Amino acid sequence: xxxxxxxxxxxxFTQLLGAIARMKHYSVVITLIRDMGSFGITPNVYTLNVLxxxxxxxxxxxxxxxVLATILKLGYLPTQPTLNTLLKGLCLQGNISxxxxxxxxxxxxxxxxxxxxxxxxxxxxxxxxxxGVAIKLFRKLEKRNFEQNVVLYSTVIDSLCKDxxxxxxxxxxxxxxxxxxxxxxxxxxxVIQGLCNFGQWREAATLLNEMEQRKIMPNxxxxxxxxxxxxxxxxxxxxxxxxxxxxxxxxxxxxxTYNSLIDGYCLQNRLDEAVKTFNMMVEKGCSPDVxxxxxxxxxxxxxxxIDEAKRLFHEMSNKGMIxxxxxxNTLIGGFxxxxxxxxxxxxxxxxxxxxxxxxxxxxxxLLDGFCKNRRIVEAMALFQEMEEKKLDHNIxxxxxxxxxxxxxxxxxxxxxxxxxxxxxGLQPNVRTYTIMIKGFCKNELIDEAGELLEEMxxxxxxxxxxxxxxxxxxxxxxxxxxxxxKYLKIMVDKGFSANATTATMFIDLLSSNQVDxxxxxxxxxFV
Numbered sequence: 001x002x003x004x005x006x007x008x009x010x011x012x013f014t015q016l017l018g019a020i021a022r023m024k025h026y027s028v029v030i031t032l033i034r035d036m037g038s039f040g041i042t043p044n045v046y047t048l049n050v051l052x053x054x055x056x057x058x059x060x061x062x063x064x065x066x067v068l069a070t071i072l073k074l075g076y077l078p079t080q081p082t083l084n085t086l087l088k089g090l091c092l093q094g095n096i097s098x099x100x101x102x103x104x105x106x107x108x109x110x111x112x113x114x115x116x117x118x119x120x121x122x123x124x125x126x127x128x129x130x131x132g133v134a135i136k137l138f139r140k141l142e143k144r145n146f147e148q149n150v151v152l153y154s155t156v157i158d159s160l161c162k163d164x165x166x167x168x169x170x171x172x173x174x175x176x177x178x179x180x181x182x183x184x185x186x187x188x189x190x191v192i193q194g195l196c197n198f199g200q201w202r203e204a205a206t207l208l209n210e211m212e213q214r215k216i217m218p219n220x221x222x223x224x225x226x227x228x229x230x231x232x233x234x235x236x237x238x239x240x241x242x243x244x245x246x247x248x249x250x251x252x253x254x255x256x257t258y259n260s261l262i263d264g265y266c267l268q269n270r271l272d273e274a275v276k277t278f279n280m281m282v283e284k285g286c287s288p289d290v291x292x293x294x295x296x297x298x299x300x301x302x303x304x305x306i307d308e309a310k311r312l313f314h315e316m317s318n319k320g321m322i323x324x325x326x327x328x329n330t331l332i333g334g335f336x337x338x339x340x341x342x343x344x345x346x347x348x349x350x351x352x353x354x355x356x357x358x359x360x361x362x363x364x365x366l367l368d369g370f371c372k373n374r375r376i377v378e379a380m381a382l383f384q385e386m387e388e389k390k391l392d393h394n395i396x397x398x399x400x401x402x403x404x405x406x407x408x409x410x411x412x413x414x415x416x417x418x419x420x421x422x423x424x425g426l427q428p429n430v431r432t433y434t435i436m437i438k439g440f441c442k443n444e445l446i447d448e449a450g451e452l453l454e455e456m457x458x459x460x461x462x463x464x465x466x467x468x469x470x471x472x473x474x475x476x477x478x479x480x481x482x483x484x485x486k487y488l489k490i491m492v493d494k495g496f497s498a499n500a501t502t503a504t505m506f507i508d509l510l511s512s513n514q515v516d517x518x519x520x521x522x523x524x525x526f527v
């Protein structure tokens with residue numbers, strides 16, 4: 001087109017650029033518009049709108065505003081789509097306050113917000129977790145007689161479901177239908193997801209039937225919701241039934257469906273079935289992605305089948321797939337789990353050499369791995385590196401270190417770290433206190449453990465079931481039965497339960513006949 005004589009009109013160029021943008025090749029559009037400029041072709045406002053759209057999708061809304069300045073400089077008037085596109089760009093960046101200011105400026109300059117403007121703001125608010133504000137704006141639109149459509153309703157319904165406000169979402173669905181606005185497959189899928197997340201399977205099935213009676217056919221996304229939520233709840237038979245129904249109806253399972261099933265089997269340590277599903281996916285022409293491999297690698301690591309996990313890791317690389325930070329984190333954790341500390345360190349070094357940046361979880365896994373394997377020197381070296389990188393300001397890291405030192409019998413160092421937390425601007429949490437209480441019990445400092453437990457409440461950190469079980473077990477190990485029963489009573493009164501270890505210790509105590517009759521009666525009551 002650039003080399004034709006005469007040149008095609010700017011309208012033809014713009015139509016082509018718009019088509020390429022719809023195919024999501026945003027960088028290509030930007031390059032082509034630059035090429036047009038070098039040929040002396042002046043873009044019109046519609047061409048520049050396409051350019052703004054591309055910058056916004058590439059998260060460069062600032063460049064979009066530069067194009068707006070170009071529109072004004074060329075003497076064009078921005079169109080409503082120009083401003084709506086910039087609005088969408090601001091919302092994609094999470095800059096809702098900037099989006100609201102832009103709407104105000106639009107109104108001041110005579111542009112009346114339309115349904116797309118308001119829908120964009122509502123969508124932005126919902127995506128940024130501000131559902132309440134989105135509903136207020138939604139109700140304002142109602143008063144201003146803006147046309148409300150299925151997209152607006154579906155956006156708010158989806159956000160309510162994500163906020164676990166399923167009853168409110170169902171009420172909005174009823175309101176929508178009472179106004180003659182027909183829900184679509186997206187609307188129903190959002191509510192079905194919300195119901196499934198709450199384990200309300202019967203209600204979800206009722207909604208699915210209602211949907212089909214209205215001739216709105218469930219799509220692959222709807223079925224994926226049903227498969228995924230059942231897998232996460234351990235309902236694998238039901239998940240497989242949904243999977244079979246999909247196939248009977250001629251709906252091809254996609255990568256998400258297969259990944260959900262593989263994950264479900266791995267969660268129950270049914271690795272043979274997970275591998276069969278993985279192979280079935282390949283046979284059906286659905287190529288595994290990084291997530292598929294990560295799920296299986298995680299399953300093997302949890303089962304301590306580290307060589308199988310390694311084989312999959314190499315298979316990924318051989319297939320030209322780039323392992324991500326999740327892959328590395330999972331495999332590093334797997335090596336630590338089987339006490340292959342050097343292999344974990346080497347993989348961490350490989351990760352950095354390959355340009356994959358470790359995240360906070362990587363450091364949590366490394367620090368915890370060193371401590372669990374009693375490699376305190378390596379743990380401290382890593383922690384110093386983290387301090388230099390200003391990554392240490394997180395109570396989770398200190399909890400791991402304190403636990404590590406307690407486990408190797410270096411209680412003095414653990415106590416020093418614990419005492420220095422406030423000076424570092426960190427507040428001990430219930431996990432920190434529980435670790436220290438366990439450390440005191442392990443080192444036969446039962447009185448100090450009791451004092452720390454009492455101190456927790458005064459510091460605004462209430463003990464949880466783990467804290468109580470820890471001190472009760474410590475007291476029983478040191479034959480302080482009366483104090484153990486005192487804390488058992490407090491724990492039960494607070495609505496907590498004894499865990500399996502605590503219960504077993506009490507039952508053993510009852511069986512031994514080494515306690516007097518009154519204590520036996522109390523114990524029998526609780527047990």
